Amino acid sequence: MKIVRRAVDSLSIPLIAIVLGLAASSVFVILAGAQPIDTYQRLFCEGFGPNPCNTFGDLLFTQVETEEGALQTVFSPAYGAGGSRIALVLEQATPLILTALSAAVAFQAGMFSIGMDGQFLMGAITVAFLGYAIPDQIYLLAGVTDPETAPQALLTVMHLVVPAICIAAAMLVGAIYSWIPGYIKIKLNVNELISTIIFNAIAIQLVGWLINFPLRSDLNNIARTRRIDDTAWLIPFNRGIFADVEWFSGARLGVGFLIALLAAFLVWFYLKRTTAGYEQRMTRGSSLFARFGGIPTGRAALRAMLISGALSGLAGAIAILGVERRVVDGFQASGVGFDGVLVAILSKESIIGILLFAPFYAGLNLGATNLQFGNLPRQLGGIIISFIVLFSAMEDFIRSRLSALWKRRALLGRTPAVTKQDGTAA
Numbered sequence: 001m002k003i004v005r006r007a008v009d010s011l012s013i014p015l016i017a018i019v020l021g022l023a024a025s026s027v028f029v030i031l032a033g034a035q036p037i038d039t040y041q042r043l044f045c046e047g048f049g050p051n052p053c054n055t056f057g058d059l060l061f062t063q064v065e066t067e068e069g070a071l072q073t074v075f076s077p078a079y080g081a082g083g084s085r086i087a088l089v090l091e092q093a094t095p096l097i098l099t100a101l102s103a104a105v106a107f108q109a110g111m112f113s114i115g116m117d118g119q120f121l122m123g124a125i126t127v128a129f130l131g132y133a134i135p136d137q138i139y140l141l142a143g144v145t146d147p148e149t150a151p152q153a154l155l156t157v158m159h160l161v162v163p164a165i166c167i168a169a170a171m172l173v174g175a176i177y178s179w180i181p182g183y184i185k186i187k188l189n190v191n192e193l194i195s196t197i198i199f200n201a202i203a204i205q206l207v208g209w210l211i212n213f214p215l216r217s218d219l220n221n222i223a224r225t226r227r228i229d230d231t232a233w234l235i236p237f238n239r240g241i242f243a244d245v246e247w248f249s250g251a252r253l254g255v256g257f258l259i260a261l262l263a264a265f266l267v268w269f270y271l272k273r274t275t276a277g278y279e280q281r282m283t284r285g286s287s288l289f290a291r292f293g294g295i296p297t298g299r300a301a302l303r304a305m306l307i308s309g310a311l312s313g314l315a316g317a318i319a320i321l322g323v324e325r326r327v328v329d330g331f332q333a334s335g336v337g338f339d340g341v342l343v344a345i346l347s348k349e350s351i352i353g354i355l356l357f358a359p360f361y362a363g364l365n366l367g368a369t370n371l372q373f374g375n376l377p378r379q380l381g382g383i384i385i386s387f388i389v390l391f392s393a394m395e396d397f398i399r400s401r402l403s404a405l406w407k408r409r410a411l412l413g414r415t416p417a418v419t420k421q422d423g424t425a426a
Contacts, residue, residue: 013395013402020398021388028383034376042374043384047367048085050076083250085366091253091323093362095120097260098315099340100358101267102308104349106178108271109304110284111185115178115196116312117337118203122177123170123316125207128327129215130166131228131320138162147229158231166232167317174313175306177203182305186298200337207332215327223329234322256318261355263311268351270307280304312337346392364388 026036045053050062053076063071064079077086099116106113135147138158144150181195210225217226236254237245271277279300291297315336320327343361347353368381391398 013398014392016398016402017391017395018388020391022384024387024391025384028380032377032380034380039371039376039380040384042376043364043367043371043381045367046085046370046373047363047365048089050074050079050084051082078247080245080247080249082246084247085363087248087251087253089359089363089366090257091251092366093359094253094257094260094322095315095319095336096340096343096358096362097354098263098311098318099337100343100347100354101263101340101351102311102315103341103344104347104351104354105267105271105280105304105311106308107344107349108277108284109280109301111182111192111301111304111308113178113181113192113196113305113308114338114341115181115199116308116315116340117335118196118200119174119177119309119312120316120319120337120340121203121207121332123174123313124320124331125210125215125225125316125327126170126173126313127166127232127317127320128225128228130169131162131232131325132226134162134165135229135231155231162229162232163234163321166321167314170313170317171310172313174311174316175309178305178309178312179302182302186301204332207327208329211327211329211331217326225327227326228321232321233325234318236322252323254322256322259314259318263314264351264355267307267311271351276300276303312340315340342389346389348395361385361389 022036022040029036029039041055044056044059049059050064052064053059053062058076060076061073062076062079063073064081066072077084080087099120102116102119103113135158138154139145139147139150142150142154144154177199181190181192181199184190184195185192212223215225216223218224234255236248236252237243238248238251238253240254242248269277271281279295279297280303282295283297283300283304319336324331339361340358343354343358347357364381364385368385369378371381372378
């Protein structure tokens with residue numbers, strides 16, 4: 001019974017936060033000349049619904065027309081004729097999961113690092129270069145002048161080795177880029193919040209310079225790097241093992257999502273089931289107490305920063321190897337790292353919470369972007385998301401108010417009825 005009550009409590013608070021966020025957003029929706037209910041239905045349908053999707057009910061079950069012209073009721077999340085928006089949501093949620101895990105690992109060590117954006121960019125630009133530079137060298141050593149004529153055995157080995165090298169390099173670069181702010185925090189007591197903000201700015205400027213000058217591939221109006229080689233590409237499911245499954249069509253969801261799930265499990269195991277993870281959590285709780293208990297707090301914090309940076313670098317690698325295949329000018333302003341920090345904070349650094357909230361946040365972003373196709377300003381979607389996030393951050397306040405209401409209700413239920421002199425209840 002306690003488990004059921006705890007589950008209901010865990011689900012009710014986010015739902016209340018969503019309802020409050022939508023209610024507060026109604027003012028701006030009306031000012032934009034739209035109907036709130038219609039706007040919210042479109043927001044969630046464009047973010048999570050099947051095709052077609054017109055009402056909230058269609059998010060779970062919808063009617064579709066068969067080839068014979070008959071109507072058939074289908075379970076919306078599993079229906080994907082022509083592609084499913086859920087697949088697109090999971091594609092966009094993959095880097096959010098990894099950057100949120102990155103933030104959670106740092107926070108668990110008491111390091112309020114928000115440098116995930118810079119580490120993400122450094123990982124991305126690393127694989128954007130290595131993704132074509134390493135295959136070029138292999139082709140050169142193998143005497144292959146045209147990759148299309150390369151032996152199949154060579155291509156098979158490269159498909160396994162090249163992505164692994166790129167990912168390892170991105171994680172290493174991200175770890176080093178995160179370790180530096182951690183080191184100057186431990187050794188020089190420089191606030192990690194300030195230093196990681198500075199390192200984010202440096203990464204943005206550095207990546208912008210690399211795209212526009214040394215790594216620029218052509219004279220296109222928009223600067224961009226050369227496309228990574230096919231052997232470095234993490235082929236999405238809709239072009240690989242699930243090529244015939246319509247649910248995956250239209251989305252570049254692939255092995256990167258599975259890597260993110262594996263990373264989530266490994267982070268959970270590290271934090272909850274290892275001595276190093278225990279040291280890290282104790283460092284956050286009370287560094288002075290942990291130091292007197294024999295825990296090397298400085299080493300634990302630096303280790304957390306290394307793991308945090310590696311996860312953000314991994315997110316950047318998957319974004320390029322599995323989705324973009326090159327870095328285009330403007331990519332450095334994507335803000336994936338900051339969104340990951342937000343997801344980590346709202347999920348209270350819970351691994352399960354991150355896995356649930358990251359797709360929800362990605363779906364809201366997708367729906368907000370698609371609002372403009374319904375003659376609604378895209379900014380309206382951003383306002384709605386902001387209010388939902390704001391009320392989600394007020395979870396403790398909402399929980400305390402609900403608890404007070406339940407206590408008052410229970411107190412009134414236990415209050416004995418007052419009997420009048422004539423014997424009737426007051």
